[in-house]
Amino acid sequence: MKLSRVLLGLLLAALFIVPLTASAQPAEISVFFHSGRGAERDALDTILTNFNDSQSDYVAVATELPEGSYTDAVNAAALSGDLPCLLDFDGPTLYSFAWRGYLIPIDSYASEDLLADILPSIIDQGTYNGHLYSLGVFDSGLAIWGNKAMLEAAGVRIPTGLDDVWTLDEFDAALAALKEAHPDNFILDLKMNYGEGEWFTYGFSPILQGFGADLIDRETYATAEGVLNGEVAVAAMTWFQDLFDKGYATTTPPDDNEFINGNAALSWVGHWEYNRYATELGDNLVLIPMPNLGARAATGMGSWNWGITSQCENQDGAWSLLEFMLDPEQMTIMTDANGAVPSRISVLDADPNYATGGDLNIFVQQLQGSVAVPRPQTPAYPVITREFATAISEISTGADVQDTLDSAVDAIDADIAANDGYPAPSM
């Protein structure tokens, strides 16, 4: 009888002692990460291990989620109160996450020195409702890859920087000359094989902006009427439709290799093709900055970036981890793995590809020279991108431009109205 009491006492004591010792252990920082390419995953694992080894206050624990259903998983976690401390998301998803109350502003954490070294495009992308909500380790670059031999044979001038970009007339003339030289080829590879999705908005909304139109009124974010279906937008999308009508591009490329096979002389795509294209084309590969389509030169930007959630119990710890990821050394681990544009100017300057004179310096010029336009900074973005991608599909296969843009505007405005204009969340 007495023995059992002693045992019971010991057991109870053990129950109390365990939590006591546990509290002395480092606090857990949970992380959600979209599982993209293998190299990117490995890089993140390395960075988290480095973080855990570098200090003893926090321990980062990552959960990888499939990219296809990533946003659904985050939504489900938010509704059940299970958001991690730190999570990543594709650029423009930020505004809907912030509006839904998942994220906290990080202005108070980020030092001026740090922000001064971050690409302005990344800060633009991370800003919603006047607050900084996210920072990314890398940005993306969109321009036109060219097959130098084919361009020279057709007598096309190759621009070297932002100062001598093609004008619309020059671009049209270049396409016509290339088509004449290769009448059986689709000489402009628009990566239509990526299919209807974010690529269509990322890749082709710069055409709207280049002509002087846009996806939505960026002053108010209250309507797309007159902006996405105005005369300028119709002109921009008619020009886009002509690319297919004139036989420059096809809506149904057989595969992803039109450019490396030498069928296409120009490939309108992002930085992510660099390694493959450089391997196949070598010195024959040139990077051409986005042309000025009338109003300005415009290009896409943005990529996956990181934010701290409102359900995180250790937001200071989450910031330490994010700050650690933005450390030049750790950033380089990631950008070496995925080839994306590092988001810190000091890292860019030290990278031979991105530094002045490097193969990919055009991307940096575009990102720093405000050629790059962030995608609309509104919680309505998921609907905007869906409707615009649909419009791109329809227009490329010959639908009436004005009617198609009108119906996209109707759907976007209906979504904004259904959400009472997405009023900014109270802080």
Add this chain to the structure above:
Amino acid sequence: MAITLGTSSARRNERTAAYLMLLPAAVLLIVFSLIPFYSALRLSFTNQPLVPQLLPDGTQRPAEYVGLDNYSQLLRLELLTLTPEVGDDGQPLRDDNGDLVFPRARTILRGDEQYAGMSELTQIHLLGSRYLLAASDPAWWRSLFNVFTFVLIVVPVQTSFALALAMLVNQKIRASNFFRTVYFAPVVTSMAIVSVIWFFLYNPDQGFINNFLSVFNVGPFQWLEHPASAMISIILMSIWQGVGFQMIIFLAGLQEIPEALYEASALDGANPWQQFRFVTLPGLRNTTIFVAISTTILAFKLFVQVDVMTFGRGGPEDSTITPILHLVNEGFRGSQRVGYASAIAVVFLLIVLAISLIQRRVLTEKEA
């Protein structure tokens, strides 16, 4: 007395057994059909989003009751008479072909507050006048039109094609088992996979179908890329995928018909066509009814092939959108309005229910 008691207790046992056997099906129906339907009915009167906003205190913003708003948005139609544009001289304007010039539908609809949110469904030319049919949700009406087109073509064509195939593989020839397997193979293949493969077959530039047709100097066709041919393309592949299933059922039906009837009719001098018309077809009556009904129900549920082959869009220009795809798009993609999607579910259920009841009535009348 004892016997009566025994009988009634046996009956009671029988009844208990019957209820017990009903139980699993009843539970499943209640849990997976009735309760979800009740939820959909309840949600259809709200503005429930798929993902509610989190309020600063961490709770979810509750959905609001919106009455019949979802239903009126889904079903609202307006017919307007269009008047031709008049020039400065008071004469109606004419274009280069001498046709009257009408204002754009959107200009009219946006110019009047009462038509807010409505867009053109179609224009009707009748007796020299032109009418504009506008809808709050044109995609819904197009989806209904598309699915009825699909059903009206697929049910008769697939049923007759299945019967033809069944008669073919019912021949007593060598390798008939081989052909049965070949025709049945698409049925056991996942529709998603079949859709992806056909998506490549339909590729206008490199696809097998256009390459094959080019041998005969036909085409090339923009199969899935053109509004006029997209639905036809979906119909063709759906028939190819589904026909094997009906074929197997017809095959079973054919083998039920006694050989003696054929022998007797041959003795009476019936030719093969007469044998088919007066022996085979009447013998397959019940099979045909079953095949027709099951094909109709399957056809109304058209979703997977359209979802995969048009990237979830039902395009081009809504030419392949179906009610189920529209429901999924409204509830789970884009605006993610679960309340509105629920209203679609309720209305579509009522439509399909009405059609099943009519079909049942017609077929039982025939039997009687």
